[in-house]
Amino acid sequence: MLAIQGLTKIFPAPAGEVVALRDIRLEIGPGRLVTFIGPSGCGKSTLLKIAAGLDASYEGSITLDGRPIEGPSVEKGVIFQEPRLFPWWTVEKNIAANASLRDAAVRRRVGELIELVRLKGFEKAYPSELSGGMAQRVAIARALLRRPKVLLLDEPFGALDAFTRAHMQEVLLDIWQADRTTMLFVTHDLDEAVFLGQQVVIMNPRPGHIRRVVSVDLPYPRQRTGAPFQEIRGVVLREFEKVEEAPVPDPGAGI
Amino acid sequence: MAADPQAAKAQARAVTAPRAEAARQRDWLGLPRWAQGWLLPLAVLLVWEAAARAGLVSPAMLPAPSVIAASALRLLASGELGEHAWASFRRAAAGFLLGGATGLLLGLFTGLGRWAQRLLDPSLQMLRTVPLLAVIPLFILWFGVGEFSKGLLIALGAFFPVYFHTYLGVRSAEAKLYEVTRVLQFTRLQLVRGLILPAALPNILLGARLSAGVSWLMLSVAEMMGASEGIGYMIQDARVYAQTDLVFVGIVLFMLAGKLTDAGVRRLELRWLRWRRPFQDGKEKGL
The missing domain is CATH 1.10.238 (Recoverin; domain 1)
Incomplete structure (x- = not known):
């Protein structure tokens, strides 16, 4: 279980502070596959970095199986956007x-x-x-x-072409179904978020916070062209349209 | 995306194939490309030989290549050449190993430790600017003209390129890969062996190549300042007796030695750096 409580991250900047994350509350049970989506600057990658233990300067608490995350370790596998081999x-x-x-x-x-x-x-x-x-x-x-307890994937397929990306998504689902590692998957691709996640966490910028969590109750493998898929995709998309209309959203909308 | 591993491997090979093709290609004169580099030296030798035979140049100043070759063969047969070459090789190798090893260790040291860098690097960078030949009188005063003095002089010359490039190489290790070693919980030793040394290796080898060149340079200087054997001594001795052909034999020997060490380091590069992309080889050769 990965539990995040009142997590706030502030970057010091020359012109005042930048609030990268404000009051994030989230619980992710073991074996879950959760995708995070949002425009750039919504803090989704920062959240992942903190969960990985690569960034230790934050307020609030984040625990893995009840123990606070202190520094990086093999318990928290990280996949970066580049393979970094x-x-x-x-x-x-x-x-x-x-x-x-x-x-x-x-x-x-x-x-x-x-x-x-x-x-x-x-x-x-x-x-x-x-x-x-x-x-x-x-x-x-x-x-x-x-054998990480949680696998943190930061836009891992962002640099790949569309065909490779679709193939990689299937490979990842195979892996997840084979050993049920908890996965947090950050993406800026709407289809990818809905195709992979049991839940889609929608994040908004300025300050970075969770706008809504959408459950995707569709069996795997999902049909991208099917009506249920498109319906959920529409729900997520509409959340983004609301963001465009309301640049200052209400803070701290957790689960 | 290659679903079929074999196909993808073949594809990877196909990238290198055109290069091999280009190397075999023949163009004007029907000569293979590798042979074209020999054209100029051969032409010079031919003209030189012809000029010498026609009596256009003084044999005392510029003996014919055939005369030089004959002298070299005579010395080789008598074993004299081998003795000189062996004495020189021993000195150069000892100095290079001493200087190179010190440079490698200090370069790692200053590259890895921030305080070591602040403490040592400014002084070493300053010493690097001193022309090596200007130190020779001091070395003679302190250590005489014996083997110790010579070895130290060569070591000093060999030290700086290895030191400098090792330091640069260690610093070039990528922050992104460093982050990976943190996530995978590398120990300090694993970090050095798995990331820092391999990342620095191209630079270290470049430093070694430059050091080897400096070693031969310092060797020739050291042997000319006073020795009883060695190629430098042979050249100096031949000058005294106006045996110009032997001076040339010595020069050619130095040339061969330099070329051979260079080829040796390059072989190491090909072996140790084979993980590099095929097309990066070309860049390496340009150095």
């Missing part, structure tokens, strides 16, 4: 990273993950030989090897 290591070494491939258990698990992220045959390839989507799958496998 080590260019001098092969695919399998990148997945193992600081775990030893000489350890039989690590080896076996790395092999399983390579199959899970559909990279069989590329164990010995270097990152420079991979496409963007393949590299991002290596990054996902690297995080999964550590």
Whole structure:
């Protein structure tokens, strides 16, 4: 369980302060897949960074299984927008990273993950030989090897072309259905948010806060063209249209 | 997106194929490209030889290439050449290893530690600007003209390029990858071995290549300031007896030594930096 209580993040700026996040309240149960969507500047990436333990200067509380998050750790796997692989290591070494491939258990698990992220045959390839989507799958496998309690994905498919992105979304759902890791997925793509999330958290900027949480009660795999999908997509879209009309929204609309 | 791994691999190879194709390509004169670099030296040698045979240049000033080659063969057969070359190689290698290792360690040290950088780097940067040859009289006063003095002089020359480029390389490690090492909870040792050293390696090798060049330069200077064996000594000795052909033999030897060490470091680069994109090789060769 990831619990966020009254989380506020203020960036000091030359011209006064910038409130990046104001009074975020959210609880995400184990095994959930929650997507976060909002325009740039709504603080969704900042929220993820704080959950990852990479940013420790905030007010309020954020706990994972009851323990406050203090610094980064393998419990909280992070997938950045770029794959961030080590260019001098092969695919399998990148997945193992600081775990030893000489350890039989690590080896076996790395092999399983390579199959899970559909990279069989590329164990010995270097990152420079991979496409963007393949590299991002290596990054996902690297995080999964550590069996994280929660996987934090910060616009992981944002730099990929539309076809690759659709494929990656399916791969991610496969992974999630295989081992039910809790996932927080930040995106600025409306379809992606609705296609993946059990819940879609809609965020607004200035100051960054949660506007509404929409539940998506559709079975996987979802049909993007189906009427129920389009209906929920419409609900989310209308929230954004309201944002445009009301530049100063009411603060602290949590769940 | 390549769903089929084999297809994607073939695609990756296809990127490198045109380059190999270009290397084999022949154009004007029907010469392969690699041979074109030999055209100018060969032409110079031919003209030189012809001029010498025609008596256009004094044999005492500019002996014919064939005469130089004959002298080299004579010295080689007598074993004299081998002895000089071996003595020089030992000195250069010892100085290079001493200076390079010190440079590597200090470069890592100042690159990694902020206080070490503030304490050491300004002084080292200042010392770097001193022309090395200006230090020679001091070295002779302090340490004489023996092997120790020579080794130290070469080491000093070899130190700076490795130090400077190691420092730069360590600093070039990406903040984004550093963030990854924090998330994956790398230990300090894993951080150095997994991120900082590999990130610095291209720079370190560049520094080593420059250092090797400086080592040969300092060696020749050190051997000419007083020695009883070595290529520099051979050149100096030949000058005294006006054996111009032997001076040329010495120069060619230095040329070969420089070229060979350069090729050696480049081989290491190809091996250790094979993770780089194929098209980056070209950039490396330009250095």
